[in-house]
Amino acid sequence: MAPEAAFSSINDKNEFTKFTKFLAYKGVQVIVESRKGVKIEPNSKPISSDSGWFNLQIPDSPEVNQATKNALPSDRVLETIQSRLHVEISVQTEDGDEMVLELWTLHLDETEFDTSLKAMNTIYIRMGILLKSLITITRMTPAYHLSRKQRSESFTIFYRVYNGKPKVKALGTSVKKMQTGILKTPLGGIYFNVVYRTNFSITPNKCQNTRTLLLKSDHFELSPKHVILESNKKKESKSKEKKPVKPIDLTKPLRHAAFVDEVLLERTVKGFLTRIPVPKGRPQFRPKSPPKEQGVESKSTQDLDIDIISKSPTSFEMPPKKFSGIRSENEPPLKLLCFPFADNHPIRELAEFYKDFFNAPHLKLADDLIRSKSKSAESVKEETEEANEDLAKDLELYESSVIEFDELLADMCRSAEWSAN
């Protein structure tokens, strides 16, 4: 145990508590920053403010600070760090499968005290060196390489800050540990450590618990050993968001069964579509708002620099700015050249089609999105009403076609029986 009178004055102890608090805040920032998947390039940071904590230019994301604040009560800083402060890094795939990758811990070990270190400025400088060690080590674990890939692949890295007992079991049975050096102070030794999984297997979904998924067999940067991702049965207590039920899209062919007469099927589907067209306002099944998680919520590391609230990396993909063959905004519309005696030539028809296609009004998807955000409540209401009218018309169409649909279905059944015979 650290001696009671570790510091000569109460001011020194308060100062030490303040330094330790900021060490925790900056430590969490460093860990989360390193998992954003962004390489820190020269001149990528704003011009240095000369008053950065520990004389290091570490980002100061308010969201990450809030997460730390929730786990580290201001009136119990030393006690909380004595009982350990954790940052959990996990990965979630597009399909909703998730896996805890590593667990970072800040600990003040009371048994490792050193009463000879009294000068507060020395403690401050040494805490800065400890943070440098943390910055260095964050690049060593497999999760760093994985996070660097997240912008181009279909997964997202999440972080969660909590205190108390570490949830090491979530890392699976095969783990490795790394530790920064230990900074001995009169109140105990302060250090960061990381426990990370070496087995990167996840269960694709609940019904395939026994099967293993080869997530990235050739992913050299994930691990040099061509890791096969094995099953990770551990799921956090949080209930999973239900996947939306997708409506059947009649414009897309269903998969054919064996020995199906494709020509007959195609004719039937075409006939069906001409008699009952696909309505405009097809109902969209939207998932209900996800149930609130119990305990501390994980947050995406990528959300930190993007205002749009979205946790899927695919949603960051914007439509390409320019397609070849489509007129750009500034390009003048096409005019057909009139050649004598060429009116009835089949190429003329193609040229007309091309002209119409080329001169089509330019789509402004991204701009529309921005504009729709800035729209007033009234205009949004108007739009909703319009959409509702469309929907009502579609419903009317549906209802009026019910008998026709039944007849068609019966007809199809009869023809199916006939062909089977």
Next chain:
Amino acid sequence: MNARTITFELSMEGRQVDEVVASIFHTVLFHRSSGKFTYNSEESYSIRTVSYVDVDCDFIDFTYVCCESDLLGRNVKREISEFSDLLRAVDATSSPPRGSISLEFFQKRRNRWPFQPECVPWEVWTVFCELTESRSEHEMHSKHESVVEMLQDKIVFITEIINRHEYVPKMPSRSDADLIFDTSYSDIQPYLFKIHYNLSGTPPVSVGNTVRKLIRDTLSL
């Protein structure tokens, strides 16, 4: 004074030498550099912040962090490249080429006129390199993995050593700043350091030894 000496022994391919050595030296220099000091009076000073950048290696699957300083990057690169070029030019027919390169931190001690200040090393990091050649792609692959794993271990070990704080020169007053820190950099302020190398595989001669030898030679005259 005995300098703290830390040595690493690594075997690697010729093309990996620059990056292996740079990742070790830059990790050490990142820990051993502070922001620029601005002295308000003889004893009171304020320190500016240090920025850092990620460096992805081309010949090893590895990323390390170094101080954001063009000049420091260029200086370290020049020294390591000289060593790497010489090491890779060594005839490898009889035995694999070996060499060592050291990053030595020293402080200067004022001497009586007309002598130059004495350089006293307080920490020396030495990397012994042995060049290997792979006969097959499989062998190259497994060696590459072992270089990365070894390097990770070394980096973690560096953080362990540096946080022990066994000996680091005291923060100097304004008039002594140049005896402890290299103040020639505009963006950072590393402790005074020197990089030197040796190709025979024996430890390189340190600045301190050179000075002592020089004094001995002078006295024997």
